[in-house]
Amino acid sequence: MYPVLQKKKLAKDIYLLEVEAPEIAKKAKPGQFIILRINQNGERIPLTIADKTKKSIFLVFLVVGKTTELLSCMKKNDKLLDLVGPLGDASEISEFGSVCLIGGGLGIAPIYPIAKALKKLGNRIIVILGAKTKKLLFWEDKFQAVADEIIICTDDGSKGIQGFVTDGLKSLMQKERPNRVVVIGPPIMMKSVAEMTRHRIKTIASLNPIMVDGMGMCGGCRVIVGEQVKFACCDGPEFDAHLVDWDDLMNRNRVYLDEEKICKGGCKHG
Numbered sequence: 001m002y003p004v005l006q007k008k009k010l011a012k013d014i015y016l017l018e019v020e021a022p023e024i025a026k027k028a029k030p031g032q033f034i035i036l037r038i039n040q041n042g043e044r045i046p047l048t049i050a051d052k053t054k055k056s057i058f059l060v061f062l063v064v065g066k067t068t069e070l071l072s073c074m075k076k077n078d079k080l081l082d083l084v085g086p087l088g089d090a091s092e093i094s095e096f097g098s099v100c101l102i103g104g105g106l107g108i109a110p111i112y113p114i115a116k117a118l119k120k121l122g123n124r125i126i127v128i129l130g131a132k133t134k135k136l137l138f139w140e141d142k143f144q145a146v147a148d149e150i151i152i153c154t155d156d157g158s159k160g161i162q163g164f165v166t167d168g169l170k171s172l173m174q175k176e177r178p179n180r181v182v183v184i185g186p187p188i189m190m191k192s193v194a195e196m197t198r199h200r201i202k203t204i205a206s207l208n209p210i211m212v213d214g215m216g217m218c219g220g221c222r223v224i225v226g227e228q229v230k231f232a233c234c235d236g237p238e239f240d241a242h243l244v245d246w247d248d249l250m251n252r253n254r255v256y257l258d259e260e261k262i263c264k265g266g267c268k269h270g
C-alpha cells in the first residue's frame with residue numbers, strides 16, 4: 001500500500017498527489033511513469049513521475065474520467081493499492097546545447113523533470129507552456145528556477161501570447177533555432193509541433209496511448225513509429241515525433257469512448 005502524503009489542487013481539474021514510494025523514487029528518472037490502481041476493483045492507469053524526493057513521488061493529473069476523478073478525492077493518509085514503476089525508458093539527457101521543452105495543458109508537469117535534468121548538464125532551456133486560459137497554468141515558479149526563457153501561450157490571450165504553443169514556437173524560431181525540441185501534451189498538439197519542426201529540428205514526443213500492463217505483454221499501447229509497430233510502455237514512451245503515425249494514435253485513443261462515458265462519475269472533487 002502506498003500512502004498519500006499530500007494532495008493539492010493546482011488548477012481547475014488538475015491535482016498534485018505526493019505518494020510515499022521510496023523504492024520507486026530511488027530509481028525514477030525523467031520521462032518515466034508509474035501505473036497505479038486505487039483499489040481492487042480499480043483500473044490500472046499510467047501517470048508520469050513529475051518530481052520526487054528521496055522517499056516520495058509527485059504525480060500531477062487532469063480529471064478526465066472515473067479513475068482520475070477518484071484520485072482527485074483522495075486525502076492525506078489514504079492509500080493506493082498498487083504502484084508499479086518506474087516504467088518506460090528515461091528521457092535522453094545530454095549536452096544538446098539549447099533545448100526547447102513544450103508542455104501543453106497537463107503536459108506542463110512531465111516536461112519539468114526533463115527540463116531540470118537538462119539544465120543540470122548546462123543546456124540552455126527554453127520552456128513553452130500552453131493552456132486554454134491563465135487559470136489553467138501551473139508550476140511557473142518551478143520552471144523559473146530551471147529555464148533560461150519561458151514563453152507562455154494561452155488560447156484566450158489572458159497571459160502571454162494569444163494562441164497555441166505552436167505560435168510560441170514560431171516566435172522563438174524567428175530569433176533562434178534550438179538544437180532539440182521535446183513536446184508533451186495532447187496528440188493533436190504534438191502532431192502540430194512535429195509538422196513545424198520537420199526537416200529542421202530533432203523533436204521528441206512522449207506518447208500517451210491506452211496502457212494496461214505497462215510491461216510489453218498486452219499490446220494495448222501499440223503505436224506506429226517509422227512504419228514499425230512499437231509498444232509505448234517499453235519502447236517509449238518517448239519517440240522521434242517526425243516518425244510517429246499521429247492519426248493512428250488518435251484513432252486508437254478513441255476506441256473506448258462509449259465505455260468511458262458510462263463509467264464516468266464516482267465522487268465530488270475534494
Ligand SMILES: Cc1cc2nc3c(=O)[nH]c(=O)nc-3n(C[C@H](O)[C@H](O)[C@H](O)COP(=O)(O)OP(=O)(O)OC[C@H]3O[C@@H](n4cnc5c(N)ncnc54)[C@H](O)[C@@H]3O)c2cc1C
Binds near residue numbers: 209
Ligand atoms: C505514459 C503515460 C503517462 C501519462 N501521464 C499522465 C500524467 O502525468 N497526468 C495525467 O493526467 N495523465 C497522464 N496520462 C493519461 C492518463 O493515464 C489518463 O488520463 C487516465 O488513464 C484516464 O483514466 P480515467 O479513468 O480517469 O479516464 P477514462 O474515462 O478511463 O479515460 C479518459 C481518457 O484517458 C485515456 N486513458 C484511459 N485509460 C487509460 C489507460 N489505462 N492508459 C492510458 N490512457 C488512458 C484515454 O485517452 C481516454 O479517452 C498518461 C498516459 C500515458 C500513456
Ligand code: FES
Binds near residue numbers: 211216221
Ligand atoms: S501497456 Fe501492455 S504492452 Fe504496453
